[in-house]
Amino acid sequence: MEVKFSRPAHHRWIEFAVEKAIFGAGIISIIFVALIFLFLLKEGLVLFRHYPFTNFFFGIQWSPISEPPRLGIVPLILGSLAVTLGAVVMAVPLGVCAAIYIAEIAPGWLKDILKGTVEFLAAIPSIVLGFIGLVTLVPMVKNIFHIPTGLTAFSGSIMLAFMAMPTIVSMMEDSLRAVPRAYREGALALGATRWQTIYRVLIPAASSGILAAVMLGIGRVIGETMAVMMITGNSARLPTTLLEPVRTMTATIAAEMGEAVQGSTHYSSLFAIGIVLFIITFLINLTASAFIKRRK
């Protein structure tokens, strides 16, 4: 009797269809990204037809509805920078310690609880965090530092540090856990204590993952909008200390997009801010993935 090995024709057809469908789904996401970027460029670059490039990038005053409008983004960039740096300074040391504790010191059952809880923090909508910050953190900052308002870059930093924690802790913990057991045993067998093993072997071995976690944390912070808008006071002035109201790039776009007349200089300047933000975030993610790739 003859045995047939070839599959029926409709099998081959399904194979073909599935393959193409998956390919299509993959390519669509790339097309969307490209289209979004092109749209951003198209709407944003128009600005420089009417408004000098240097005034935009180096101007220190942002008052889009004055006559003539002044669209210098230096205060906004500094605002974002102040809030981000403050958040990083708080979140990174805390995150590193938490990650080390979870990965190396906590007993098995506690590990899962802690990691789950930290990751749960990421599930809280930023507007909720912002609201909680507004009613708890802002008055606290005001009272502690005896300043006229608690709506400051510092308050924003604290809030954002919270938001960056899940990313930082979770990724760092993964990279610490990925350090081969052999390194651990090697160090312990040489008489290293647990702490010596952690800081002499594990942290250096996990360093690229740790740096990547920090970069992604920064990316998360710099792109955050709602919470900062609620907490940082939204005053587009050049900040001199962290205890002053600032306005970030993201908050500017969110706050002014509604009132800007479509097609106006103001409108396209907001898109131009979007381009700057896009480029910054892109560079941060690029650095992060370079760190991740460096890991063997």
Add this chain to the structure above:
Amino acid sequence: MRKEEDPKKPGAIRVENFNLYYGNFQALKQVNLEFQHREVTAIIGPSGCGKSTLLRSINRMNDYMDQVRTEGQIYHENRPVYGPGVDLVEHRKKVGMVFQRPNPFPLTVYENVIFGCRLHLELSRSELDSRVEKSLMSVGLWEVLADHLDQDALSLPNEQQQRLCIARLVAMNPDVLLMDEPCSALDPIATQRIEELIHELKKDYTIIIVTHNMAQAARVSDWTAYFYLGNLIEFGRTEKIFTRPEKKETEDYITGRFG
């Protein structure tokens, strides 16, 4: 001719009535064994017989596993290894361990060698330099690596990595070297050269080597201990174990009838 008929001289490591349990599973059963100074003892036996467990018990690497429980005692130079007053750091400085897969740290060759010294000793740069030279020399790496001390240790070939792991123990002047299948990740030529190194090191150190390679045990060791299912079946001079074993089980394993 020598140690076998000389029961007065205590061994470097003495295992007494030692039991080890992983949860409910007993991995070592009433083990009594003595390892002689400056001689090589091979521990052989089929997989799961407890040979690695015993080796790891000697410098307490099992402490980090969950649910490990021990009974009995191990002595190093007559000092107990288990118990409340034991200084683990001191113990591990004297009893070093080489693992199955070479595990140099992701650091330079130089930093790998002096890793232990940096942990435990305050040494000047020149003292460190001389330790590095001495240690690398004693494992036969100095000539190859003298000009590459800043090289990343992970970029070395496997055999050199394993030598480096031995060098970083030697740098701390230990008494005992524990080797857990040190050649299992190496090719035959590299294996032969590590075996030659073991011969060299024997002059200065007490060596205990776990191996699943019986030919290797026969080549490198002075004493052999045969384990099966957590029991020490037979212990004696290597030439005797391999030529005239007393127990039938030992003979079966060694001749390859089982295992």
